[in-house]
Amino acid sequence: MGPFYFEREVRTPYSEVYTILEDEAVIGRIDLHYVSGMVHGTLTIGESVTQEGIQDLIDALDEEIVDSVGISREEFIIHVHQGRDIGVWSKNDFTENGNGHGEHGNGEL
Numbered sequence: 001m002g003p004f005y006f007e008r009e010v011r012t013p014y015s016e017v018y019t020i021l022e023d024e025a026v027i028g029r030i031d032l033h034y035v036s037g038m039v040h041g042t043l044t045i046g047e048s049v050t051q052e053g054i055q056d057l058i059d060a061l062d063e064e065i066v067d068s069v070g071i072s073r074e075e076f077i078i079h080v081h082q083g084r085d086i087g088v089w090s091k092n093d094f095t096e097n098g099n100g101h102g103e104h105g106n107g108e109l
Helices: 051-069
Strands: 004-012 015-022 025-035 037-046 073-083
Touching: 004 025, 004 051, 015 051, 025 051, 037 051, 051 073
Parallel strands: 037 073
Antiparallel strands: 004 015, 015 025, 025 037
16 A cells, blocks of 8 residues: 555644545545644544555554654554545535535535
8 A cells, every 4th residue: 555645634732633645545534632742543544445554554644744743752542443434514514516515424413
C-alpha cells in the first residue's frame, strides 16, 4: 500500500483530524488527540485495507504526522475501526445541490 496522503480537516490546540487518501481515493480518517506524553488516535479505515496495509498506514501516520507535531511523547496509541462509510450527517447544508442530503446520508440527525 501507499503512498498515503493526509488532508487536514480540523486542528485545535490538542487535536487534529485528517482524511486519508491513497492514489487520490479516500480510504479512511484519523482523529488524533495530544495529551501529556501521549498521542491517542482513532483510525477508521475501509473494508478493503489489509492488516499489512493498516500497519503501513500506522507507520506512515507516526512518521509523517505525529513526529512532525514536535511534542515529546512516550506513547502512540491507535484504535482501529474497519468498515464502510455510510455518510455524513449534519443539521447544516454542506452539499452543492442545497438539499441537505449527503452522498450517502439522509441529512437528518
